[in-house]
Amino acid sequence: MLRKILIALSLLVLPSLAHAADISGTAKVRAGDAVVIGNTRIRLGGIDAPAVDQLCLNTKAERWTCGIAARDELARHADGKNWICHARSIDRRGRTVARCEVGGEDIQKWLVRSGWALAYTRMSKDYEADEKAAREAKAGMWQGAFIAPWDWRVRNKKTTILGATKPPDGAHAVLLASASGPVAPSPDCTIKGNVNSAGECIYHRPTSRWYTQIRMKVSKGTRWFCSVEEAEAAGCRETKR
Structure with a gap:
C-alpha cells in the first residue's frame, strides 16, 4: 500500500517539475520552430513553422524555400543572444516543448508576427x-x-492554400x-x-562529375535547387569537380 501511495505522489510531482525546469544558453537553430540548447532538443510551443524542405510561392508566383528562410531568419535574429526556455512538456519525438525568451523577447511571438510561423491554435491561442497582424x-x-x-x-x-496572393493555376x-x-x-x-x-x-549541376552518383534521399540531407542563386543563398558552394 505504501509503495502505491509513493508512486501516486511521484506522478503528481513530476509534471510540476517539468513546468518549473528552465533551459538557458545560446541555441543552435535547426528549423523555424526547433532549436538545440546544450544537449536539449527544444520544440517552440504554441507555433508551427514550415519544414526546412517546404516550398512556398512569392508575390510573383515563384517557388522559394520558405522553410529554409524561416530557419535562417530565426538564426539571424537570435544570433549571439541568450535563450531562456520554460519547459512545458515532452513531445512524441522526445523534444522539450517550451516557451522561449531570447534577449528578453518572446521569440514565438516574433516568429509569428514576422510571418515565419503560424499560431498553432490546437495547442494555444496565445499568438x-x-x-x-502578419497576415x-x-x-x-x-x-x-x-x-x-x-x-x-x-x-x-x-x-487549403493560404496567403495574400491568389494561387495561380498549378499552384x-x-x-x-x-x-x-x-x-x-x-x-x-x-x-x-x-x-x-x-x-x-x-x-552539383547536371554537368558536374558526381551528379548521377548523388542519391536524393531525405534522410541523407540532400535537396533540390531551382537555380545557382538559390543554392548559394542557402549557403552552398559549387562542387570543385
Missing part, C-alpha cells in the same frame, strides 16, 4: 493576434501563397512538392545539393 502586413510567408505547416505534413490535392502541384526527396519539385529544379564529410553544403 492568434500576432498571426492576424495583414503580408509578412514572411503571407506575402505570397503557402500551405499551413500542419497541413503540409499530411498534404494532398485538396489541401497546388508546386506547394505539394518538397525541396528534398527522390523526385525534383519541378522539371526546372535540376541542381542537386548534399552535405559532404566536412559538413559543407555542396551543389
Whole structure:
C-alpha cells in the first residue's frame, strides 16, 4: 500500500517539475520552430513553422524555400543572444516543448508576427493576434501563397492554400512538392545539393562529375535547387569537380 501511495505522489510531482525546469544558453537553430540548447532538443510551443524542405510561392508566383528562410531568419535574429526556455512538456519525438525568451523577447511571438510561423491554435491561442497582424502586413510567408505547416505534413490535392496572393493555376502541384526527396519539385529544379564529410553544403549541376552518383534521399540531407542563386543563398558552394 505504501509503495502505491509513493508512486501516486511521484506522478503528481513530476509534471510540476517539468513546468518549473528552465533551459538557458545560446541555441543552435535547426528549423523555424526547433532549436538545440546544450544537449536539449527544444520544440517552440504554441507555433508551427514550415519544414526546412517546404516550398512556398512569392508575390510573383515563384517557388522559394520558405522553410529554409524561416530557419535562417530565426538564426539571424537570435544570433549571439541568450535563450531562456520554460519547459512545458515532452513531445512524441522526445523534444522539450517550451516557451522561449531570447534577449528578453518572446521569440514565438516574433516568429509569428514576422510571418515565419503560424499560431498553432490546437495547442494555444496565445499568438492568434500576432498571426492576424502578419497576415495583414503580408509578412514572411503571407506575402505570397503557402500551405499551413500542419497541413503540409499530411498534404494532398485538396489541401487549403493560404496567403495574400491568389494561387495561380498549378499552384497546388508546386506547394505539394518538397525541396528534398527522390523526385525534383519541378522539371526546372535540376541542381542537386548534399552535405559532404566536412559538413559543407555542396551543389552539383547536371554537368558536374558526381551528379548521377548523388542519391536524393531525405534522410541523407540532400535537396533540390531551382537555380545557382538559390543554392548559394542557402549557403552552398559549387562542387570543385
